[in-house]
Amino acid sequence: xxxxxxxxxxxxxxxxxxxxxxxxxxxxxxxxxxxxxxxxxxxxxxxxxxxxxxxxxxxxxxxxxxxxxxxxxxxxxxxxxxxxxxxxxxxxxxxxxxxxxxxxxxxxxxxxxxxxxxxxxxxxxxxxxxxxxxxxxxxxxxxxxxxxxxxxxxxxxxxxxxxxxxxxxxxxxxxxxxxxxxxxxxxxxxx
Amino acid sequence: xxxxxxxxxxxxxxxxxxxxxxxxxxxxxxxxxxxxxxxxxxxxxxxxxxxxxxxxxxxxxxxxxxxxxxxxxxxxxxxxxxxxxxxxxxxxxxxxxxxxxxxxxxxxxxxxxxxxxxxxxxxxxxxxxxxxxxxxxxxxxxxxxxxxxxxxxxxxxxxxxxxxxxxxxxxxxxxxxxxxxxxxxxxxxxxxxxxxxxx
Numbered sequence: 122x123x124x125x126x127x128x129x130x131x132x133x134x135x136x137x138x139x140x141x142x143x144x145x146x147x148x149x150x151x152x153x154x155x156x157x158x159x160x161x162x163x164x165x166x167x168x169x170x171x172x173x174x175x176x177x178x179x180x181x182x183x184x185x186x187x188x189x190x191x192x193x194x195x196x197x198x199x200x201x202x203x204x205x206x207x208x209x210x211x212x213x214x215x216x217x218x219x220x221x222x223x224x225x226x227x228x229x230x231x232x233x234x235x236x237x238x239x240x241x242x243x244x245x246x247x248x249x250x251x252x253x254x255x256x257x258x259x260x261x262x263x264x265x266x267x268x269x270x271x272x273x274x275x276x277x278x279x280x281x282x283x284x285x286x287x288x289x290x291x292x293x294x295x296x297x298x299x300x301x302x303x304x305x306x307x308x309x310x311x312x
Numbered sequence: 313x314x315x316x317x318x319x320x321x322x323x324x325x326x327x328x329x330x331x332x333x334x335x336x337x338x339x340x341x342x343x344x345x346x347x348x349x350x351x352x353x354x355x356x357x358x359x360x361x362x363x364x365x366x367x368x369x370x371x372x373x374x375x376x377x378x379x380x381x382x383x384x385x386x387x388x389x390x391x392x393x394x395x396x397x398x399x400x401x402x403x404x405x406x407x408x409x410x411x412x413x414x415x416x417x418x419x420x421x422x423x424x425x426x427x428x429x430x431x432x433x434x435x436x437x438x439x440x441x442x443x444x445x446x447x448x449x450x451x452x453x454x455x456x457x458x459x460x461x462x463x464x465x466x467x468x469x470x471x472x473x474x475x476x477x478x479x480x481x482x483x484x485x486x487x488x489x490x491x492x493x494x495x496x497x498x499x500x501x502x503x504x505x506x507x508x509x510x511x
Binding site: 172193 | 318319320321327328331332334335336337338339340342343345346348349
């Protein structure tokens with residue numbers, strides 16, 4: 122296939138993919154406007170859309186017992202500071218930033234604690250395996266662990282991750298593949 | 313097709329699916345959104361306490377300037393009034409009164425020469441009357457004493473009062489010395505007159 126045809130196909134593909142994405146972004150912007158007007162129902166819808174994203178971002182950094190509380194805090198903080206949001210089309214990126222900051226703040230304020238041992242937690246093989254995998258993911262570099270948690274834990278597709286976080290699809294693709302490669306190495310999975 | 317499954321869940325990748333299944337326990341479970349605070353005014357910018365402090369400082373400065381300007385203006389207008397009073401009220405009245413009375417009684421005996429009123433003070437006036445006859449001198453003295461000096465009802469500051477007192481003291485000394493001179497001169501003249509009369 123000639124190169125020009127290939128790029129043409131790619132162009133068509135990206136156009137077709139971005140059309141619904143822009144529609145969704147517009148809908149989210151309208152939602153933000155409604156929240157700004159004091160519509161609590163709109164805030165509930167916003168929470169429903171973005172809670173998995175925020176949950177994934179926080180889970181990649183903070184002990185899972187604390188995650189739910191921090192997610193709620195992130196949304197409350199977002200509600201209070203919604204007037205500072207300049208670009209209403211970038212809510213996802215903005216919430217991601219707040220979630221990251223909250224996670225950092227959590228470690229700054231946290232008192233030193235010790236994790237419960239496996240004996241105290243109870244022996245559940247599936248849970249233990251999940252914890253091990255999550256631990257391995259958390260040990261990855263920042264850029265990879267967030268994308269992998271959103272993909273493997275929250276079950277988002279690459280495009281969804283890109284739309285919500287404001288990253289380009291290419292970056293997400295690269296992060297997913299490199300992160301997966303590193304995770305395999307850590308878990309001792311042979312390709 | 314492995315890559316596609318990782319990207320958009322199309323195709324098959326048992327290994328990634330196993331990881332997904334294992335990690336599903338940590339997946340977000342739908343919960344109610346956080347209860348919003350009872351009353352938030354989210355879209356109003358907060359006025360910082362710094363703003364209040366600046367505003368207060370500015371208001372205090374403005375008030376100080378206004379008050380000091382007011383005091384200064386009042387003080388300066390009082391000064392002008394005092395000066396006007398001293399020039400208008402004291403000297404011409406005294407002059408007129410003395411001269412009129414004297415002219416009425418004995419126009420040929422008396423010449424009112426000069427009434428000196430210092431510009432700075434409201435009180436000061438020196439009346440130099442040359443008397444040809446001692447009797448008229450006494451009369452003039454009494455007339456001069458009867459002239460009431462109008463005192464300005466102005467409150468003076470400490471410095472001004474001190475200066476005023478000093479001036480008054482100097483004037484009283486001067487006037488007493490003038491009296492001495494006057495008495496000597498008239499004493500001599502009186503003896504001369506007596507001698508001439510005797511002749």
